[in-house]
Amino acid sequence: MTFALPGRGARTRAALALAGAVVLAGALGLAAVAGCSSSSSGAAASGPSSSAASSSTNSLSGTVTVFAAASLTGTFTQLGKDFEAAHPGVTVKFNFGGSDTLAASIVSGAPADVFAAASTATMGTVTKAGAATGTPTVFVKNQLEIAVPPGDPKAIKTLADLTKPGVKVALCAPTVPCGAAAVKVEAAGKIKINPVTLETDVKSALTKVELGEVDAALVYQTDVKAAGGKVEGMEFAEAAKAINNYPIAVLKDAPNAAAAQAFIAFVLSAHGRGVLSAAGFQNP
Incomplete structure (x- = not known):
């Protein structure tokens, strides 16, 4: 059996085809690398952004002091632990007692961030003295x-x-x-x-x-x-x-106003309401 050798023109065309394939493969390789680089840089870009969000979430620090009615002892102690877990940089300190005694202490200048009273009348003692900021929020009822x-x-x-x-x-x-x-x-x-x-x-x-x-x-x-x-x-x-409404408010001279506002938001959250409802408190 005999074989015919390809002519010079055929060999030239084959060589050109091979060169084209090499160039194409190289281009595809560069595109793949570029794609990986783009994906990697995108992940890097999203990383700091996510970290920033996380940092923002955990930007609270220091101690938040809460004056609260004695009837809130169990629920607020639990919510304090949960709040600390959600904000590792924060420590929650409580002062539980009769609402009238707590209100008198606040009006007299006792350092505190949050006041949660067992009645709107008692909270009124604090608001009338100008010792609270904004309008107190009623968060539960009790009887x-x-x-x-x-x-x-x-x-x-x-x-x-x-x-x-x-x-x-x-x-x-x-x-x-x-x-x-x-x-x-x-x-x-x-x-x-x-x-x-x-x-x-x-x-x-x-x-x-x-x-x-x-x-x-x-x-x-x-x-x-x-x-x-x-x-x-x-x-x-x-x-x-004789159903009592329980109001909560940030105090005017709160040493840690940011953490105080965050704690109140936590009490008003679905989790906070769940803890309070489980203890027998009624929704406002």
């Missing part, structure tokens, strides 16, 4: 319930039962929101309770029941729920006449 020892030994079922002879009752002082609410329910029920003790905040009133020092106390529904099996709660119709 009274009768707390009695487990088993209800004195058979207390209604508000009127608190007036029975031999029944020892603890109330909050009238200047405290839970005490002011007690005055309202007395008026609604047309009764007069004669307490054996007037407490400075709702937690103290509840403790009297837990220790067996009194037979009953008027406290918030949320406090009864937080106490678990230590007490039993009795709802009563007159409580609907």
